[in-house]
Amino acid sequence: xxxxxxxxxxxxxxxxxxxxxxxxxGRGQVIAAVILFVVGLGGAMQIRITNTDDAYTNARRExxxxxxxxxxxxxxxxxxxxxxxxxxxxxLEGGADSRRVAEEESQRRLSELSILAxxxxxxxxxxxxxxxxxxxxxxxxxxxDAVQEMRDAGAEAIEFNDSVRVVASTWFSSDGTTLVAxxxxxxxxxxxxxxxxxxxxxxxxxxRGGLVSEISGPRIGGAVSIERLAQVEITSLHSxxxxxxxxPASAAPTPR
Amino acid sequence: xxxxxGLLVGIVVGLLLEPTLPLALQPYLPIAIVAALDALFGxxxxxxxxxxxxxxxxxxxxxxxxxxxxxxxVGDQIGVGSQLSTAVVVxxxxxxxxNAAAIRRQLFHA
Numbered sequence: 001x002x003x004x005x006x007x008x009x010x011x012x013x014x015x016x017x018x019x020x021x022x023x024x025x026g027r028g029q030v031i032a033a034v035i036l037f038v039v040g041l042g043g044a045m046q047i048r049i050t051n052t053d054d055a056y057t058n059a060r061r062e063x064x065x066x067x068x069x070x071x072x073x074x075x076x077x078x079x080x081x082x083x084x085x086x087x088x089x090x091x092l093e094g095g096a097d098s099r100r101v102a103e104e105e106s107q108r109r110l111s112e113l114s115i116l117a118x119x120x121x122x123x124x125x126x127x128x129x130x131x132x133x134x135x136x137x138x139x140x141x142x143x144x145d146a147v148q149e150m151r152d153a154g155a156e157a158i159e160f161n162d163s164v165r166v167v168a169s170t171w172f173s174s175d176g177t178t179l180v181a182x183x184x185x186x187x188x189x190x191x192x193x194x195x196x197x198x199x200x201x202x203x204x205x206x207x208r209g210g211l212v213s214e215i216s217g218p219r220i221g222g223a224v225s226i227e228r229l230a231q232v233e234i235t236s237l238h239s240x241x242x243x244x245x246x247x248p249a250s251a252a253p254t255p256r
Numbered sequence: 257x258x259x260x261x262g263l264l265v266g267i268v269v270g271l272l273l274e275p276t277l278p279l280a281l282q283p284y285l286p287i288a289i290v291a292a293l294d295a296l297f298g299x300x301x302x303x304x305x306x307x308x309x310x311x312x313x314x315x316x317x318x319x320x321x322x323x324x325x326x327x328x329x330v331g332d333q334i335g336v337g338s339q340l341s342t343a344v345v346v347x348x349x350x351x352x353x354x355n356a357a358a359i360r361r362q363l364f365h366a
Binding site: 027028029030031032033034035036037038039040041042043044045046048049060061 | 257258259260261262263264265266267268269270271274275276277282283285286288289292293295296299303308309310313314317332337338
């Protein structure tokens with residue numbers, strides 16, 4: 001190494017030459033330092049790339065193609081899964097829809113039947129009929145006739161004296177001059193409130209030989225006054241006792 | 257002492273400034289680093305044997321790095337890039353071990 005004048009002679013032992021050069025750096029050391037700087041820089045860069053960047057930065061083209069291929073098939077699989085799930089959702093929505101329709105239908109039937117069974121109040125157009133019989137000669141059968149006439153005329157809800165709701169099982173009896181309906185005494189004068197078409201109801205009461213003529217006739221000698229009302233309110237309820245013997249024979253057939 | 261300081265400064269600068277290599281060159285950086293390590297071990301061995309020449313060192317360093325990168329680049333072009341980079345790493349690794357053994361003999365006489 002002739003260009004390193006200050007360096008020890010080459011034949012000195014390696015260890016002592018190392019120690020000597022630590023104390024007195026030469027041109028070669030500066031060059032080595034520069035090159036090691038470059039190596040350190042590159043190493044740090046590479047380590048950072050390997051650690052932080054995702055795995056795709058250094059991947060080769062074939063690897064990338066393979067990864068892309070895998071992603072493509074994965075996305076196709078997921079798309080078909082999405083289609084399946086959307087179909088399931090459509091099916092379920094349709095099911096929920098028909099279920100909702102059935103629910104509305106049964107709700108409607110429930111309110112109709114509740115009025116029929118007298119378990120809910122009712123209101124609507126109708127008539128109020130007031131029967132006065134000073135001779136107290138109106139009998140239970142007259143009342144049954146009256147109810148029958150009203151039902152024939154399309155009455156949907158009938159109430160006596162704001163207290164007795166007429167349902168399928170309602171009965172009338174007379175105990176001497178006292179009238180009883182469903183175990184309740186009917187005070188005179190009797191007021192009958194009927195919901196239905198007011199015109200038909202009134203005609204049904206007034207036709208010749210009908211209810212009005214019977215009551216106002218010479219046998220009973222009473223009087224009937226009828227008012228048509230745009231709004232009749234029936235608030236009395238019939239309390240339905242649980243059937244002791246009768247049970248539904250089978251589920252109602254589903255209409256098709 | 258100066259080379260060690262240079263190495264440390266390089267690592268620190270690389271970590272702090274976070275310089276980025278162009279994307280096209282990034283696949284060749286690991287191979288270049290292995291080649292540079294081989295050149296460094298060779299230089300250290302030559303230094304310990306008393307035949308160190310800074311000119312030879314600079315030329316061998318640059319040519320090592322360039323040839324390694326070139327081999328891998330050619331391999332990438334003809335479709336055997338990963339195999340060729342493995343070959344380069346193996347060959348350079350063998351050389352590094354040989355140099356390390358020589359250094360060990362020089363320093364510890366064993």
